Amino acid sequence: MTPRRKRMLIIGLLLAGMGVATALILQAFNQNLMYFYSPSDVQAGKAPDARDFRIGGLVVAGSVKRATDKLAVEFTLSDLKQEVVVRYEGILPDLFREGQGIVANGKLGPDGVFAAREVLAKHDENYMPPEVAEALGHPGPDATLTRSAP
Amino acid sequence: MIPEIGLFLCLLALALAAVQVLFPAIGLLRGETAWLAMARPAARAQFVCLLAAFATLVHAFLINDFSLTYVAQNSNTALPWQFRVSAVWGAHEGSLLLWALILAGWTLMVTLRDRQLPGDIAAVVTAVLGLVSVSFLTFMLFTSNPFARGVPAPPDGADLNPLLQDFGLIVHPPMLYMGYVGFAVPFAFAIAALVRGRLTPGWARWARPWALTAWLFLTIGIALGSWWAYYELGWGGWWFWDPVENASFMPWLLGTALIHSLAVTDKRGAFKSWTVLLAIGAFSLSLLGTFLVRSGVLTSVHAFATDPARGVFILCILGLCVGGSLSLYAWRGPQVLAGGSYSPVSRETFLLANSLLLAVSTATILLGTVYPLVIDALGLGKISVGPPYFNLVFGLLMIPLALALGWGQFARWKEDSLGRLWLQLRFAAGAALIAGLCLAFVIDGPARVTAAVGIALAVWIVASTLTGLWARCAGRASPLAALFSQPRSFAGQAIAHCGFAMSIAGVCLTVAMSVDRHERMAPGDSVQLGVYEFRFESLNEFAGPNYQADEAKFTIYRDGKLVSELHPQKRFYKVRGMPMTEAGIDAGFTRDLYVSLGEPLEGKTWSVRLHYKAYVRWIWLGAILMAVGGLLAATDRRYRQTATQPAAAGLRAQES
Numbered sequence: 001m002t003p004r005r006k007r008m009l010i011i012g013l014l015l016a017g018m019g020v021a022t023a024l025i026l027q028a029f030n031q032n033l034m035y036f037y038s039p040s041d042v043q044a045g046k047a048p049d050a051r052d053f054r055i056g057g058l059v060v061a062g063s064v065k066r067a068t069d070k071l072a073v074e075f076t077l078s079d080l081k082q083e084v085v086v087r088y089e090g091i092l093p094d095l096f097r098e099g100q101g102i103v104a105n106g107k108l109g110p111d112g113v114f115a116a117r118e119v120l121a122k123h124d125e126n127y128m129p130p131e132v133a134e135a136l137g138h139p140g141p142d143a144t145l146t147r148s149a150p
Numbered sequence: 151m152i153p154e155i156g157l158f159l160c161l162l163a164l165a166l167a168a169v170q171v172l173f174p175a176i177g178l179l180r181g182e183t184a185w186l187a188m189a190r191p192a193a194r195a196q197f198v199c200l201l202a203a204f205a206t207l208v209h210a211f212l213i214n215d216f217s218l219t220y221v222a223q224n225s226n227t228a229l230p231w232q233f234r235v236s237a238v239w240g241a242h243e244g245s246l247l248l249w250a251l252i253l254a255g256w257t258l259m260v261t262l263r264d265r266q267l268p269g270d271i272a273a274v275v276t277a278v279l280g281l282v283s284v285s286f287l288t289f290m291l292f293t294s295n296p297f298a299r300g301v302p303a304p305p306d307g308a309d310l311n312p313l314l315q316d317f318g319l320i321v322h323p324p325m326l327y328m329g330y331v332g333f334a335v336p337f338a339f340a341i342a343a344l345v346r347g348r349l350t351p352g353w354a355r356w357a358r359p360w361a362l363t364a365w366l367f368l369t370i371g372i373a374l375g376s377w378w379a380y381y382e383l384g385w386g387g388w389w390f391w392d393p394v395e396n397a398s399f400m401p402w403l404l405g406t407a408l409i410h411s412l413a414v415t416d417k418r419g420a421f422k423s424w425t426v427l428l429a430i431g432a433f434s435l436s437l438l439g440t441f442l443v444r445s446g447v448l449t450s451v452h453a454f455a456t457d458p459a460r461g462v463f464i465l466c467i468l469g470l471c472v473g474g475s476l477s478l479y480a481w482r483g484p485q486v487l488a489g490g491s492y493s494p495v496s497r498e499t500f501l502l503a504n505s506l507l508l509a510v511s512t513a514t515i516l517l518g519t520v521y522p523l524v525i526d527a528l529g530l531g532k533i534s535v536g537p538p539y540f541n542l543v544f545g546l547l548m549i550p551l552a553l554a555l556g557w558g559q560f561a562r563w564k565e566d567s568l569g570r571l572w573l574q575l576r577f578a579a580g581a582a583l584i585a586g587l588c589l590a591f592v593i594d595g596p597a598r599v600t601a602a603v604g605i606a607l608a609v610w611i612v613a614s615t616l617t618g619l620w621a622r623c624a625g626r627a628s629p630l631a632a633l634f635s636q637p638r639s640f641a642g643q644a645i646a647h648c649g650f651a652m653s654i655a656g657v658c659l660t661v662a663m664s665v666d667r668h669e670r671m672a673p674g675d676s677v678q679l680g681v682y683e684f685r686f687e688s689l690n691e692f693a694g695p696n697y698q699a700d701e702a703k704f705t706i707y708r709d710g711k712l713v714s715e716l717h718p719q720k721r722f723y724k725v726r727g728m729p730m731t732e733a734g735i736d737a738g739f740t741r742d743l744y745v746s747l748g749e750p751l752e753g754k755t756w757s758v759r760l761h762y763k764a765y766v767r768w769i770w771l772g773a774i775l776m777a778v779g780g781l782l783a784a785t786d787r788r789y790r791q792t793a794t795q796p797a798a799a800g801l802r803a804q805e806s
Contacts, residue, residue: 032539036532090668091748091757094729
């Protein structure tokens with residue numbers, strides 16, 4: 001092999017390696033993209049049923065039900081048009097309250113209940129996550145999220 | 151009256167910054183060197199003005215001057231005095247003033263140490279720093295004036311965000327800003343070299359200690375942020391791939407590439423164009439970080455500003471900086487950037503590989519951070535990128551990086567042979583393999599592979615570092631004396647690399663071996679977590695200076711023996727009406743025991759979070775070692791020698 005060919009081979013291999021790496025990175029990226037849906041989107045069947053997504057809305061007053069023996073909790077999330085029931089097991093963030101806007105990450109179950117892996121609420125009393133504000137149709141103050149997740 | 155003096159001083163500083171830009175520019179265009187001399191005194195005077203302005207703001211906080219809107223929004227009479235001082239940079243306006251002050255501080259240091267530089271280069275460096283200062287002072291004065299008065303003045307302030315009432319916040323932002331802003335100095339150097347059309351080896355030697363110093367501050371700042379999140383957010387996480395964390399991590403990664411690339415340019419004269427590009431990139435990413443944090447486009451702990459005008463303003467600064475410097479690079483680059491030569495197996499090659507890997511890591515993080523923002527801005531929907539993406543991609547990229555690090559710190563400059571490298575490093579490779587295999591057998595669970603690979607890489611880095619030390623010292627008449635007479639830069643390199651290994655080990659072991667549980671507990675209950683028994687003893691009320699708290703008492707036993715007693719609190723800050731979790735942590739070298747209160751359920755029953763965190767301290771101890779290494783390297787004698795004997799050093803640099 002001439003030096004020239006050898007160099008071409010090395011460059012070719014490098015390019016191929018970079019191509020494969022880029023493809024793998026983009027695939028990982030795509031698999032971990034989470035889309036945001038409002039309760040109306042979910043009820044309209046727009047949300048995926050096989051992959052994780054984020055849902056946001058206001059916690060309906062009086063809807064928070066806790067199990068008495070475990071840390072399971074169930075509450076209803078509303079965008080003032082439609083509602084979705086969210087189930088979560090674990091500790092809720094400090095500022096989770098009825099009437100507050102929150103965001104949850106998780107999957108939609110076959111029973112139409114959203115199984116949350118993580119619940120996010122904000123460290124401020126006048127909180128409205130921007131996604132929730134938009135889903136509700138009016139802009140709200142941007143804000144801090146705190147997490148509940150393991 | 152005093153706040154108005156502060157405002158006046160800021161305006162004066164802006165004028166001085168303008169002098170610092172215009173005089174050298176005019177002088178260079180007209181070829182009159184006398185004009186250049188104005189840059190230095192203007193820069194120094196600007197620092198004095200900003201320091202005094204900053205002092206007036208601190209004073210306003212200390213005397214509770216709530217007629218200032220900024221003070222009224224971020225302080226309170228019940229706030230302890232140390233938090234009143236740190237509240238100065240606890241929100242948007244004040245932190246911009248701190249940014250400007252730190253920039254002026256770096257500029258002052260440059261003017262104190264620039265006698266060794268050619269006069270025109272020194273003037274351009276000062277002018278570029280002045281231009282950055284003009285942008286930020288304009289931004290602060292026109293969109294976010296910390297000295298603005300509110301009428302009528304409220305009787306008491308709205309208090310500092312309770313999350314920020316903590317020692318971590320007192321030190322985290324100044325450290326981070328020292329790092330961010332510090333990268334302005336190598337950036338200014340790169341621009342000066344491009345503007346003047348010369349990039350000598352002396353250039354890299356001069357820029358190195360500055361880049362190292364900025365990098366070490368950024369390292370400490372990021373580690374402090376991670377540590378603060380761990381104990382203050384109350385759920386035991388230490389890194390979330392939160393956009394704001396990414397914003398500080400990206401300049402760090404490129405900064406790491408920069409300090410290594412500068413070493414090659416300094417010693418071998420190679421990689422010049424790459425080094426210049428990295429210097430531009432590291433500072434641009436610092437600006438991007440400021441934009442992400444300050445513009446309110448992000449939802450995070452740090453995003454206080456919500457004014458879109460501010461976002462547009464910073465975006466303009468960012469666009470001008472990146473666009474301007476890259477255009478300059480494209481225009482003048484070819485003139486200044488002739489590189490040295492090296493063979494495919496050499497230290498240069500390994501360093502280049504690592505530089506590229508760091509740049510690719512930065513790019514993948516940039517993709518995950520900025521893509522959702524772009525999609526949102528274009529109105530294509532709300533998306534977010536999950537941490538698994540970052541963990542997977544970044545983790546995989548760290549493997550070749552750590553491997554090349556081991557070879558690279560051992561390989562010779564210019565040319566080496568794979569045979570020699572293998573012969574020297576086979577024991578290190580063996581040790582790494584054995585350590586990895588052992589761990590794979592010891593640890594169970596889904597993260598077994600992560601832990602085994604991580605430990606193998608950590609051992610590989612440490613072992614190859616030790617092999618390098620051995621090779622330098624063993625053959626000498628007195629090995630121990632040889633060890634202690636190594637130059638500081640070499641010691642710094644060894645310590646920083648061991649710190650990096652320690653952080654890798656800490657991350658992987660924490661991920662693999664930690665246990666955490668969410669439990670319902672009432673006083674009298676106990677829960678077994680591994681070998682530790684957590685007992686909830688009692689629940690009491692506790693009154694702090696500006697909060698009310700429920701305080702639990704937990705005792706932790708191992709084999710019936712008391713290990714620790716923890717007092718986690720759930721605080722309620724009265725002024726803001728915010729609850730806060732204050733975790734109880736028993737810190738140890740090999741493990742932390744961590745208890746935090748969730749929420750009251752019924753009666754005295756609480757939801758409680760219990761953690762056994764294995765080796766979590768190693769993550770931050772490793773970062774401290776990296777910073778110590780950076781400090782040793784930055785204070786190496788060769789840079790001080792250049793300071794005293796510029797001519798001789800210049801000659802030596804040309805010979806090598």
